[in-house]
Amino acid sequence: MLQYTYVKKNICKDGYMINYWLLALTFLSVNLDFFFMLIFLVKKYNLRQSIIGYIIGVTVILTLSFIIGQTLAYFIPEWMMGILGLLPIYMALKDDDDEDNVSSHKSPILSFVITYLSVCAGCNLSIFLPVLIGISLKQFIIILIFINTLTIVVTIIVKFIADIRLVNKVMQKYGEKLMKICYILVGLYVLWDSGLIEHLIKLL
Numbered sequence: 001m002l003q004y005t006y007v008k009k010n011i012c013k014d015g016y017m018i019n020y021w022l023l024a025l026t027f028l029s030v031n032l033d034f035f036f037m038l039i040f041l042v043k044k045y046n047l048r049q050s051i052i053g054y055i056i057g058v059t060v061i062l063t064l065s066f067i068i069g070q071t072l073a074y075f076i077p078e079w080m081m082g083i084l085g086l087l088p089i090y091m092a093l094k095d096d097d098d099e100d101n102v103s104s105h106k107s108p109i110l111s112f113v114i115t116y117l118s119v120c121a122g123c124n125l126s127i128f129l130p131v132l133i134g135i136s137l138k139q140f141i142i143i144l145i146f147i148n149t150l151t152i153v154v155t156i157i158v159k160f161i162a163d164i165r166l167v168n169k170v171m172q173k174y175g176e177k178l179m180k181i182c183y184i185l186v187g188l189y190v191l192w193d194s195g196l197i198e199h200l201i202k203l204l
Contacts, residue, residue: 082196
C-alpha cells in the first residue's frame with residue numbers, strides 16, 4: 001500500500017529522500033514575520049550571539065513538533081493527519097495579534113531565545129507539526145541539521161542587508177501577504193500529500 005508522509009519520501013535503496021523544498025518553504029514562510037525583528041536583533045547583538053540564539057529557539061520548536069507528531073501518529077491513521085494541514089491555512093487567514101515582547105535578560109543569547117519563542121512559538125508549532133508528523137528519528141536529525149543550516153544562512157544574510165532601506169520597505173509592504181500565501185501553500189500540500197483528499201474522494 002502506498003503510504004503518504006508530510007515530508008515526502010522517495011525510496012532510494014536503504015533510505016529516503018527528504019523534500020527539502022517543502023522544508024525550506026515552511027521555514028521561510030513561518031519565520032518571515034520574525035525576519036523583521038531579526039533585522040533589529042542582529043543590530044542589537046553580535047552575529048555569533050544571534051546565530052546561537054536563533055538555532056536554540058528553532059531546535060526547541062522542531063523538537064516539540066517532532067515529539068507531538070510522533071505521539072499523534074501512533075494513535076491516529078496517517079491519512080487523518082492531513083486534517084492538520086488546516087492549521088497553516090488557519091494561521092494564514094486569522095488576524096495576527098502577536099506582540100513584540102523583547103526580553104531584557106542579561107544573557108544576550110538567552111534574551112534572543114526568549115524573544116524568538118515568545119513571538120514565534122505558537123505559529124511555528126502549528127506549521128511544523130503537520131510537516132514533521134510520521135517521520136523517523138533519523139529523518140528528524142537530518143531535517144534538524146538542514147533547518148539549522150538555513151537558520152545560520154538567513155541570519156548572516158539578514159546581518160548584511162539590515163542597513164538596506166529599500167529591503168525594509170519591501171518587507172513592510174509585502175511581507176505579510178507573502179507569508180500568508182506560503183502558509184496556505186504548505187497547508188494545501190499537507191492536505192494532498194497525506195492522502196486525506198484522495199481518501200475523501202474515494203468515499204464520494
